[in-house]
Amino acid sequence: MKRMLNTTIIASALALAISSPLMARDVASVSEARQEAARSVASLVNDPAFEEAFRAQMGKDRARLADVLASYTPAKAHAASDTTATLRDLDRQAIHLRGLDGAVGSLLDLHLSGDVGGQPVASTRDIWTATIVKNMASGQRELVAYDPAGAEHRYPANAAPAVPMLMVGSKNREATGAGIRLMNETMRRGGVQSVSPLMTARSASAVEEVTVLTDIYLTDDHEPNTAGDADVFAVVSGVNREGKVELVNVDMPYLDHDKQWYTPGQDLVTWRSFAGNYVNIQLFEDDGDTDWQKIAVTIINTVGDLSLIIAPGDPLTGALSKIAAKVIEAMPGKIWQNSVDYIDSFYLVDRRSHYTQKNPNIGARKQARIGLELRTFGGQSVKDSVDKTGNAGNGGAKGL
Structure with a gap:
């Protein structure tokens, strides 16, 4: 009986782990949700399938993150599933933090900033990902960016380096x-x-x-x-x-x-x-x-x-x-x-x-x-x- 009970508990735990999506950690502000999303997107930009999904969803100048993720089929599905689940949960939290529960289906979005020699960015491969946040010490807005190696960089919001970036936003x-x-x-x-x-x-x-x-x-x-x-x-x-x-x-x-x-x-x-x-x-x-x-x-x-x-x-x-x-x-x-x-x-x-x-x-x-x-x-x-x-x-x- 004890063995059967233990087996049942283990099976239930495995089923829960398999069926429940990975949840992002709780964030305290929309700004923090954007920063965590930028960090997560940085791990996807070199996947050709992600770039294809992003380009397919581009509207006037940006793409809704939820739409990109819906059409994104990674080559290594298991490796990317945790990241996409985290991004979906960050999107949900951002909607709640803006008081828009039930009013919009998605909030976080992506757009390209900058160019290469005056020409539009041709590929998201090796591109930096970034967003605008508030520096709690100075009260000023600044740009937080993640390079292809995952290193974090911070700049004044209007003094970003002249490199192409994939920006994470929370308004449309x-x-x-x-x-x-x-x-x-x-x-x-x-x-x-x-x-x-x-x-x-x-x-x-x-x-x-x-x-x-x-x-x-x-x-x-x-x-x-x-x-x-x-x-x-x-x-x-x-x-x-x-x-x-x-x-x-x-x-x-x-x-x-x-x-x-x-x-x-x-x-x-x-x-x-x-x-x-x-x-x-x-x-x-x-x-x-x-x-x-x-x-x-x-x-x-x-x-x-x-x-x-x-x-x-x-x-x-x-x-x-x-x-x-x-x-x-x-x-x-x-x-x-x-x-x-x-x-x-x-x-x-x-x-x-x-x-x-x-x-x-x-x-x-x-x-x-x-x-x-x-x-x-x-x-x-x-x-x-x-x-x-x-x-x-x-x-x-x-x-x-």
């Missing part, structure tokens, strides 16, 4: 879009957003006044070149018709590089959600480490009670300035890994103002310039317009 348009939707839903439940942004703009049942973002230019998107495209979003803040704080998060999926003009024609402010004639517009860049759920809760707790922000009798314009300050306060050094992810602020943007590429509204930090135009949908065009560019002067801004 799907994740940023899901994060923005999650933030809006959380803020709506938290009482700082009155109506879903999807239900406000260009309503067919009523006349809607919408400020459209016609043009935008970033002097600096605060994204290291090795990290690839930027992922920028806006926070529009003001006071709603009930006298409460109103916050709307707006995704900007087209805005992926600095030092060039974009002409999105994007609905930015739906005025039905706001009282008066003024809002703030603030720009931020997703660094790939954001816990979207946590940042939404932090902003609600920081900004949500207007009575704690302004004193009785204060003008609404003063309230808006304080709301904008509170939004910034909720971001750097708390949820974001690095405060440079705050790009710029446009304070007290007038509903009736008009800006263009030639005469843009310049942000307080001079890191962004925008063109804005008020448009009316479902009715006659708005006639009362204040040109803030200096080309026209049909009246000053009216009070709230």
Whole structure:
């Protein structure tokens, strides 16, 4: 009986070991998940099957790690199985750490950085693998890279060596879009957003006044070149018709590089959600480490009670300035890994103002310039317009 019991226990343990995938060690941050993934990917880059899978999954400029692993058939399956299982678990942990459980199927991705003599990288063989992390001592972002021998190298994020690298990232348009939707839903439940942004703009049942973002230019998107495209979003803040704080998060999926003009024609402010004639517009860049759920809760707790922000009798314009300050306060050094992810602020943007590429509204930090135009949908065009560019002067801004 004892022998049979021991045999059963051993058999069960073997079955569990065979059937259970190897789990990566628990990581404390998305940054750590990326670093562990970069270390693991370094052991696969010289396998031709891995390069084939990576190339097959490349989209615009990057490939989702989960898709690469799904199509990867290593020549030595047993040798690579532990590594691929570890990478899948790191991907799962990264999704959880960003607050996106159930919202995205994969988060970690791969893209090539650098070139060879001005030509695209022809092969991943012997290539370095790398990612961007935060140096806990200095608070600055740096690049951690692993060479073909497995040795670790560290450099300032914007001073990487001129060698091709396979970069591991933790952000993509799907994740940023899901994060923005999650933030809006959380803020709506938290009482700082009155109506879903999807239900406000260009309503067919009523006349809607919408400020459209016609043009935008970033002097600096605060994204290291090795990290690839930027992922920028806006926070529009003001006071709603009930006298409460109103916050709307707006995704900007087209805005992926600095030092060039974009002409999105994007609905930015739906005025039905706001009282008066003024809002703030603030720009931020997703660094790939954001816990979207946590940042939404932090902003609600920081900004949500207007009575704690302004004193009785204060003008609404003063309230808006304080709301904008509170939004910034909720971001750097708390949820974001690095405060440079705050790009710029446009304070007290007038509903009736008009800006263009030639005469843009310049942000307080001079890191962004925008063109804005008020448009009316479902009715006659708005006639009362204040040109803030200096080309026209049909009246000053009216009070709230």
